[in-house]
Amino acid sequence: MEKENGKAVHCVVLAYPAQGHINPMIQFSKRLLHEGVKVTLVTTLFYGKSLENFPPSMSFETISDGFDNGRHGEGLKLTVYNEVFAQRGSQTLSEVLEKCAISGYPVDCIIYDSFMPWALDVAKKFGIAGASYLTQNMPVNSVYYHVHIGKLRAPLTEDEILIPMLPKLQHRDMPSFFLSYQEDPAFLEMLVEQFSNIHEADWVLCNAFYELEKEVIDWTTKIWPKFRTIGPSIPSMFLDKRLKDDEEYGVTQFKSEECMDWLDKKAKGSVLYVSFGSLVPLDEEQIREVAYGLRDSGRYFLWVVRASEEAKLPKDFAKNSEKGLVVTWCSQLKVLSHEAVGCFVTHCGWNSTLEALSLGVPVIAVPQWSDQATNAKYLVDVWKVGIRPVVDEKKIMRKEALEDCIKELMESDKGKEIRINAVKLKNLAIEAVSEGGSSNKNIIEFVNSLKG
Numbered sequence: 001m002e003k004e005n006g007k008a009v010h011c012v013v014l015a016y017p018a019q020g021h022i023n024p025m026i027q028f029s030k031r032l033l034h035e036g037v038k039v040t041l042v043t044t045l046f047y048g049k050s051l052e053n054f055p056p057s058m059s060f061e062t063i064s065d066g067f068d069n070g071r072h073g074e075g076l077k078l079t080v081y082n083e084v085f086a087q088r089g090s091q092t093l094s095e096v097l098e099k100c101a102i103s104g105y106p107v108d109c110i111i112y113d114s115f116m117p118w119a120l121d122v123a124k125k126f127g128i129a130g131a132s133y134l135t136q137n138m139p140v141n142s143v144y145y146h147v148h149i150g151k152l153r154a155p156l157t158e159d160e161i162l163i164p165m166l167p168k169l170q171h172r173d174m175p176s177f178f179l180s181y182q183e184d185p186a187f188l189e190m191l192v193e194q195f196s197n198i199h200e201a202d203w204v205l206c207n208a209f210y211e212l213e214k215e216v217i218d219w220t221t222k223i224w225p226k227f228r229t230i231g232p233s234i235p236s237m238f239l240d241k242r243l244k245d246d247e248e249y250g251v252t253q254f255k256s257e258e259c260m261d262w263l264d265k266k267a268k269g270s271v272l273y274v275s276f277g278s279l280v281p282l283d284e285e286q287i288r289e290v291a292y293g294l295r296d297s298g299r300y301f302l303w304v305v306r307a308s309e310e311a312k313l314p315k316d317f318a319k320n321s322e323k324g325l326v327v328t329w330c331s332q333l334k335v336l337s338h339e340a341v342g343c344f345v346t347h348c349g350w351n352s353t354l355e356a357l358s359l360g361v362p363v364i365a366v367p368q369w370s371d372q373a374t375n376a377k378y379l380v381d382v383w384k385v386g387i388r389p390v391v392d393e394k395k396i397m398r399k400e401a402l403e404d405c406i407k408e409l410m411e412s413d414k415g416k417e418i419r420i421n422a423v424k425l426k427n428l429a430i431e432a433v434s435e436g437g438s439s440n441k442n443i444i445e446f447v448n449s450l451k452g
């Protein structure tokens with residue numbers, strides 16, 4: 001995609017240092033590369049060390065968050081980190097932009113993770129465009145936005161939360177930071193801060209697709225006219241298969257292929273895939289209930305238990321049995337796209353949610369933290385592609401609750417309907433990023449606007 005001077009449009013894609021944030025931005029960057037954009041991916045120096053396998057056509061630069069040797073010290077408060085990051089990040093991002101200009105490739109736009117709203121000030125200082133990239137789902141963003149505009153408060157006082165174009169939300173459907181607000185307000189404040197300067201952004205891009213949540217997207221576009229959905233930002237090889245250069249890029253150091261051979265030997269739709277994401281630790285009690293629930297379900301299961309969580313597994317639980325395999329990591333997309341997988345027991349992180357939707361895999365929704373409960377609400381009640389087990393007063397899903405859901409999903413008529421819905425959504429996700437699809441058109445419109 002050339003500008004009038006014959007040079008390619010150049011975007012800096014600034015990723016927040018967390019796997020659930022950088023992976024979708026890498027995937028979005030690949031869509032930009034496909035449209036002829038020059039991309040420079042930028043993240044923090046410390047986080048950048050853990051990355052490997054970049055698409056060769058992408059440049060890579062780092063900035064400082066002020067903690068180049070890691071965020072040592074458990075006591076480091078999020079507010080302190082964010083303040084230091086905003087200050088050092090702005091300085092060092094400016095240096096990256098200067099370096100690009102000197103090398104003959106001045107930057108036309110900074111596409112920044114919305115967790116770093118200060119990047120827009122840097123874009124303004126350089127007189128270039130700034131595009132906020134929302135890594136979370138639009139309904140969740142809408143909840144936080146309503147706090148920003150004073151229409152919703154934490155701690156919650158009402159039993160049911162009413163937000164335009166969203167289903168009625170109960171406390172258990174709300175992002176967890178509302179419920180933990182009194183112990184620690186920092187997370188909610190950080191998420192609300194994303195919207196502090198959103199009206200000044202040249203574009204607001206969201207990793208979702210129009211057909212998934214039309215009402216809230218139409219509503220949002222009225223508030224932010226430059227709001228566009230550009231997702232799902234997952235590798236093209238699992239969606240439209242239009243992009244060439246499509247190996248796995250990003251954080252891949254925990255690859256485990258053992259499970260693919262294991263899956264190959266299982267019948268179609270017979271395996272439960274279980275994962276609680278890359279970040280949040282589970283209570284030992286919860287791990288025990290999941291372990292026994294899976295074992296006693298009598299089904300095949302493939303369960304990702306991160307190395308840091310393995311010691312919490314019950315001592316009498318076999319990690320490799322006739323029915324089950326426990327691994328510390330896997331290529332989740334490859335697993336979800338394997339025909340042996342019939343159900344995904346998930347924590348409902350937004351990436352896992354989009355991946356399940358895009359690959360047509362029905363879910364058992366076991367949200368733990370952050371946006372996950374709201375994603376679970378949508379998976380179950382809006383998109384109708386999953387079931388949510390009950391939890392007890394300690395918020396633990398007991399083994400019986402898990403077993404009941406597995407039975408319902410794998411054996412009942414409701415389970416059949418859920419599977420049909422999952423396939424419909426998969427097709428919509430593929431269409432969205434295909435030639436002429438809603439997200440594809442939005443990406444082209446965005447790139448054209450940068451040609452000047």
Ligand code: UDX
Nearest residue numbers: 020277278279304329330331332349350351352370371
């Ligand atoms: C975090 C938050 O928990 C989540 O709520 C928010 O929406 C994004 O940031 P995380 O725990 O990383 O998410 O979950 P998720 O968003 O689902 O991302 C996990 C990623 O890791 C997915 O892309 C998934 O495919 C990948 N993964 C996970 C693997 O490749 N292998 C695994 O074994 C597990």
